[in-house]
Amino acid sequence: MPSTKAIKNLRNQAALEQGWRCYYCQLPMWDASPKEFMNRYGMPPGLTKRFQCTAEHLNARCNGGEDVAANIVAACLFCNATRHRTKHPLDATKHASVVRSRMAKGKWHPPQVIAALGNRGEPPA
Incomplete structure (x- = not known):
């Protein structure tokens, strides 16, 4: 089983490849x-926590997914x-x-998130 450091490295590699955006x-x-x-997005701590970068296994470990770069993406x-x-x-x-469909309808994250991040996560002008 890979170390926590190895998973963190795979997560960071995926995050860089994804431009630090959730998969x-x-x-x-x-x-x-945080x-x-x-400060960048003017978001309160409770909403900020939801955007912490995590390692996400595309094929879950419980289903035989491995801790390898091809199976790890970065997700909030x-x-x-x-x-x-x-x-x-x-x-x-x-x-x-499902997430992208709900995002398109403004029904995935709370309205305060969309107000802070806009549709693409850019700070409001």
Whole structure:
């Protein structure tokens, strides 16, 4: 079983490749500095926490997924946790489809998030 450091390295590699945007909702994430994220987007701590970068296994470990770069993407804490909250989680592709559909309708993150991040996570002008 890989170390926590190895998973963190795989997560950071994925986050860099994804431009530090969540694999599912495509909004920006933070790793080391929630305060910097809060200041940049004017978001309160409770909402900021949901955008912490996590390692997401495309094929879950419980289904035989491995801790390798091809199976790890970076996802915000909210999207990752929401995927695994049910007894029978959707596979990553189906979950991404659900998230993006709900994002398009403004029904995934609270309205305050969209107000702070805009549709693409850019700070308001």
